[in-house]
Structures are given as structure tokens and as C-alpha cells.
Amino acid sequence: MDFKLKRKxxxxxxxxxxxxxxxxxxxxxxxxxxxxINLQExxxxxxERVTLLRTLATATTLKxxxxxxxxxxxxxxxxxxxxxLKYYARLCEKSGCAETAADFEARRKDHIAHxxxxxxxxxxxxxxxxxxxxxxxxxxxxxAVMRGEAVDVFFxxxxxxxxxxxxxxxxxxxxxxxxxxxxxxxxxxxxxxVKFYEVLDLVKTRKVYxxxxxxxxxxxxxxxxxxxxxRTHLRQSLAIASQHLGEIEQxxxxxxxxxGLHQSYSGNDYSETKSVVPIESLDSLSLKSFPLCMRQLHxxxxxxxxxxxxxxxxxxxxxxxxxxxLEDSLRFWRDEFTKIMELDKFEKQYAYNVRYxxxxxxxxxxxxxxxxxxxxxxxxxxxDCHGCPYRHCDTSNLKNxxxxxxxxxxxxxxxxxxxxxxxxxxxxxxxxxxxHNEDVGLGINHPNQxxxxxxxxxxxxxxxxxxxxxxxxKKEEIDDLEGxxxxxxx
Numbered sequence: 257m258d259f260k261l262k263r264k265x266x267x268x269x270x271x272x273x274x275x276x277x278x279x280x281x282x283x284x285x286x287x288x289x290x291x292x293i294n295l296q297e298x299x300x301x302x303x304e305r306v307t308l309l310r311t312l313a314t315a316t317t318l319k320x321x322x323x324x325x326x327x328x329x330x331x332x333x334x335x336x337x338x339x340x341l342k343y344y345a346r347l348c349e350k351s352g353c354a355e356t357a358a359d360f361e362a363r364r365k366d367h368i369a370h371x372x373x374x375x376x377x378x379x380x381x382x383x384x385x386x387x388x389x390x391x392x393x394x395x396x397x398x399x400a401v402m403r404g405e406a407v408d409v410f411f412x413x414x415x416x417x418x419x420x421x422x423x424x425x426x427x428x429x430x431x432x433x434x435x436x437x438x439x440x441x442x443x444x445x446x447x448x449x450v451k452f453y454e455v456l457d458l459v460k461t462r463k464v465y466x467x468x469x470x471x472x473x474x475x476x477x478x479x480x481x482x483x484x485x486x487r488t489h490l491r492q493s494l495a496i497a498s499q500h501l502g503e504i505e506q507x508x509x510x511x512x513x514x515x516g517l518h519q520s521y522s523g524n525d526y527s528e529t530k531s532v533v534p535i536e537s538l539d540s541l542s543l544k545s546f547p548l549c550m551r552q553l554h555x556x557x558x559x560x561x562x563x564x565x566x567x568x569x570x571x572x573x574x575x576x577x578x579x580x581x582l583e584d585s586l587r588f589w590r591d592e593f594t595k596i597m598e599l600d601k602f603e604k605q606y607a608y609n610v611r612y613x614x615x616x617x618x619x620x621x622x623x624x625x626x627x628x629x630x631x632x633x634x635x636x637x638x639x640d641c642h643g644c645p646y647r648h649c650d651t652s653n654l655k656n657x658x659x660x661x662x663x664x665x666x667x668x669x670x671x672x673x674x675x676x677x678x679x680x681x682x683x684x685x686x687x688x689x690x691x692h693n694e695d696v697g698l699g700i701n702h703p704n705q706x707x708x709x710x711x712x713x714x715x716x717x718x719x720x721x722x723x724x725x726x727x728x729x730k731k732e733e734i735d736d737l738e739g740x741x742x743x744x745x746x
Contacts (some may be wrong), residue, residue, distance in 0.1 A: 273657055274284050278363035279408070281351040282398050284414050284489060295509060298372065305369035308344050310389035310699075311335045316393065316686065318697045323393060324400045332397070349395075351402040353409050375504070376517040378497040383518055388490050396484055399479050405474070418481070420446040421472065432465045432639075433472065446475040455480045519697045520635075525624040526577035526704040533579040535588040541578075544691055545710035547684060548645045549631055550574050552657075556641045561595040566634065567642040570626055577625035577704040582614040626704050632680055640652045646675035646683040663690050 262715055288405075293301075311332055315321045321328040336345040343362035370391070379389035402410065411418055426433070426447060433442055452471045458464045458480050464471040473480070504510050533541070540556040553571040557563050563571065568589075577586055589610055592600045602697040611617045626634075628644070636643035645654060651672055667690040674683035684700040692713050 261737065274360040274364065275355060277469070278360055278367065280353050280410055280413055281347050282395075282402065282410055283363070283367060283370075284412075285370050285493070286489070288371050289364075291364075291368070293368065296525075297366075297509075299513055301365055301369040302372045302376065303520060304341055304344070304365075305373050306517060306520060306642050307339055308341060309373075309387070312390050312393045312397075313386075314699045318682075318699050320697060322395055329397070347546065349399055349401065351398045351410075352406040352439055363445075372514075373517070374494060374497045375501065378494040378501070379515075384494045386518075387494070388487060391490060392487060394481060394484060396479050399482060414670060416485075417481075418448050418450065418478070420475070421449050429465060429467070429472065432467075435741070436463065437474065438466045442474070447472050447476050448475070450481055454484065484538075489588070519629050520632060521627045521629065521701060523701055526702065527622050527624040529577060529579045531579040532581060533575075535580060538575075538580075538588070538594065541707075544714065545657065546705050547700070547706040550707075552645055553641055559590055561592045561594045564638060564640055564642075565609075566636070566640055568609060569613070570631065570634075570642040572610060573625040574703050574707075576613060579616045582611065582616065585614070586610050617713070624734055625702070625704050628681055628684070628700060631703070638722070644680055646671075646680040647678075649675075650677050660686075 278331050314335075314556060315328050315331050316323060319331060321331060332685050333345050333349060336342070336348065343365060344357070346358070346362050347366055373387060377383040410416075430442070433447065449470050449472055452459055452466055452469055455464060455471050455477075456472055457642070458473060458477055459466065459471060463477065464473050466472075504514075538554065539558075542551050550571060553563065553567050556567070557571070572585065572589075575588070586607060588600055589606065590599070593606060608617055613623055615622045631642075632644045634643050636648045645657075649657075654675060655668060655672045658671060659665065667686070671683050671686045671690065674680075674686060684706070685698050686695075688698055688700065688706060688710070689696055692710065694713065696713075698709055698710075
């Protein structure tokens with residue numbers, strides 16, 4: 257008979273500098289890191305933090321999930337694990353004072369990455385506003401899962417002079433507390449006594465008991481006090497960071513990375529694909545699975561049998577990314593172009609560029625299809641058909657084009673209105689929902705991502721369920737997302 261011994265997981269405590277520097281999962285980030293890291297880790301931590309914050313933005317604004325609801329938490333943790341950010345999932349799933357090697361390493365990365373993003377997002381008011389909003393969401397999420405002794409330790413570490421009221425104090429006012437929190441079991445709740453002006457948002461919504469200038473708030477709402485402190489600290493820190501940017505401008509590598517971080521794309525680059533898409537299916541695919549930028553290029557090519565260089569580059573790389581082979585791509589472009597020119601002219605002037613896109617000519621690089629941000633920021637001249645239609649098309653022409661496709665006028669109005677306000681990627685997401693007649697709430701970062709997600713729905717690869725909870729999206733929340741890569745693996 258065979259016996260197999262099950263190995264027990266051993267959580268090894270750590271002592272020394274890491275324990276002293278990172279005693280708790282949750283931080284106010286008051287002291288900058290002083291350790292040395294290489295450039296590769298610097299870039300990796302920065303991109304991972306951006307991915308985390310974009311995941312939070314997608315959950316609240318695009319998915320419409322209420323902050324710290326069960327659906328919100330499940331979505332965020334699931335996305336973090338899917339994208340390989342297990343250490344962030346660990347920090348968001350619980351916040352405490354554990355002393356394992358994994359806990360200390362997660363806190364170290366969290367600490368360093370936060371300060372890197374301060375340097376990247378302190379440059380403009382718009383970037384600062386987005387960064388503060390996302391960091392506040394992260395802070396609230398992590399505090400919400402903190403329990404018991406971990407809360408007291410956090411207060412002590414940050415010199416926060418707040419203690420919960422005694423059982424005797426609680427019993428004296430328990431009648432009033434129940435009136436403020438009806439239908440809730442408050443017997444086991446911790447309550448804190450704070451100055452009423454520290455929780456004006458709770459006072460305004462009448463969620464607390466007031467007496468003698470003090471507000472009595474349950475543990476779950478204490479985040480209102482900490483949020484105000486943390487927000488003030490963050491804004492001041494970003495202002496200070498912007499004043500010291502000149503000190504790092506001597507290192508061109510860091511400057512380049514930090515300046516472009518908020519526009520970075522860390523998802524699939526679609527330079528490799530396992531599927532093969534025959535060119536005979538492009539007409540049918542373009543109707544539903546092509547984003548509008550590629551659909552209009554396809555239609556223009558079919559109509560005029562020619563595209564200018566910018567359009568050929570943008571559309572050609574997109575076709576490569578969805579699975580059109582080099583041989584089929586050459587045949588596709590040749591068949592169209594030779595309707596208005598001689599074969600010899602095509603071979604001499606245009607075939608080279610097609611082979612170049614596939615890495616068969618010139619530097620022989622494996623070129624990737626353009627991301628949404630690259631397309632949005634691409635200069636477009638008179639007579640050009642490439643670029644982003646939500647940015648580069650006249651709004652009346654955009655409206656007429658969408659209505660001409662037969663889409664619902666109300667949905668078209670919403671798409672055009674978003675484009676008019678400069679929310680190009682959100683307009684694309686709304687267009688996706690309109691085309692597929694589903695409320696997906698997808699954050700579009702890449703044209704090939706659009707194609708991939710569309711094919712999943714058409715082929716039944718994913719099940720689209722109605723949102724369980726919806727929130728009203730405020731104008732400033734949409735503004736916060738403008739120009740950002742949502743990075744759904746989305």
C-alpha cells in the first residue's frame with residue numbers, strides 16, 4: 257500500500273529591516289522608499305500599479321459596480337489574479353500584520369510602486385485628480401477588509417488618536433444608534449466618537465448619531481475620517497513631488513518612462529496570433545467585429561480600392577493581428593489596388609510595405625498592431641481615413657454614419673455625445689454594446705481586443721449577464737478616465 261504525505265504550508269516569519277519598515281499591509285505612504293532597485297524592476301512595478309488602478313477604474317465607472325460591494329470585490333480580485341498580480345490581490349483581500357516573507361514582499365512592492373506613480377502623475381492637474389481618485393478607491397477597499405487588532409495597530413502606527421467607545425458608553429446611547437442604523441445588528445459593532453466636522457459627508461446623509469458636537473460612527477464608516485486625511489496628504493504630496501521633478505531629469509530613461517506611463521499599454525500586443533482569418537470573411541466580420549476605426553478603413557478600401565499610407569499601416573497591422581496571413585494579406589491588397597492600377601505598379605510601390613509589416617523586409621521586426629491611444633494621438637490630414645473616428649470625424653458625419661448603419665437613435669446619440677465631450681474610448685465601448693445589443697461595459701484599449709471580445713460573444717465564448725448593481729456615472733468620473741488605458745484583459 258502506498259502512502260503519500262501531504263506537505264504542510266509553512267509561513268516563515270521575517271525579522272530585521274523589512275519587518276521594521278513594513279509592519280502593516282495598509283500604509284499612508286508618508287516616508288519615501290530608500291532602497292535601491294534596478295531599472296527593470298522600476299518599470300515593472302510602475303506598470304503593475306497602473307494596471308491595478310485601471311482595474312479599479314473599470315470596476316466602478318465602466319462596470320457600474322458599487323465600491324466595496326461583493327460584486328466589486330470579486331471582479332477586482334479576479335482581474336488581479338488573471339493578470340498575475342497576486343501580491344496585490346493578497347493586499348486587497350485582507351489587511352493585517354502578518355509576518356511572512358510573501359507579506360513583506362507584497363508591502364515592499366506596494367510602497368515603491370506608489371511613490372513611482374506619484375512622480376508620473378504629479379505633472380498635471382488632470383493626472384493628479386485621476387491618481388487621487390483611484391488611490392482613494394484602493395485605500396477604502398483595503399481598509400474595509402481590515403478587522404480587529406489590525407485596525408488598532410494601524411491607528412497606533414500612524415499616530416491616529418481614535419479609540420472605540422466602551423461598552424458602557426455604547427449601552428447608554430444604543431437606542432439612538434439603532435435609530436440611525438435601522439435593520440442592522442449593532443450589538444457587535446465597534447463605534448468611534450469623533451468631531452462632527454470630520455465626517456460631514458455622513459452628517460449630511462444622516463447616517464450617524466450626533467451629540468455634544470461629536471458623531472458616533474461604526475467601524476465600517478470610519479473610512480470617512482481616514483479618507484479625508486489621506487486625500488489631503490496625497491494632494492499635498494503630489495504638489496511637493498511636482499516641484500522636485502527637475503531633480504530626475506538628468507536620467508533620460510526615467511524621464512521617458514514617467515512621462516509616458518499614464519498612456520502605457522500593458523495588455524496583449526497582438527503581435528502573435530494562433531487563429532487564421534480568411535480574407536473572404538472580412539466583409540462579414542467588419543459589420544460586427546471590427547471597431548469603427550477599422551470598419552471605416554475597410555469600407556473605404558472596398559469603395560475606392562486604395563488607402564493612403566497611414567490607413568494602410570493602421571489597417572494592415574490590424575489584419576495581421578486578427579490572423580490574416582502574409583500570403584492572404586498580399587492577395588487582399590493586390591486584388592483591391594489592381595482594380596485601379598497595373599499589377600506591376602502594385603508590386604513595385606505597395607507589396608514591399610505589406611511584407612514589411614510582417615517583418616519580412618527592412619529591419620525585419622515583428623510589428624504590433626496600433627493601440628487605441630496610438631490611433632487617437634496619430635495626426636490625420638485632409639483626405640485621410642485612418643485615426644480614431646470619435647476624435648477625428650466631424651460629429652454630424654459620425655452621427656449620420658452610425659444612423660446609416662441602422663443603429664438605435666438613442667444609442668447613437670449617446671455615442672456621439674461621448675465623442676463630442678472627448679471621451680473617445682468610452683464612446684467606443686458604447687458602440688461595442690450597441691453593435692452587439694448587450695450591456696457589456698467593456699473597456700476598449702485596443703482594436704484587436706475589440707475584435708477578440710466580439711468573437712467571444714458571437715461564438716458563445718462568454719456569457720453576458722445583466723449588471724446586478726448600477727450606479728450613476730458622474731461627469732467628473734468620466735473625465736477622470738479620459739485618455740487612460742483601461743487595460744481589461746480586458
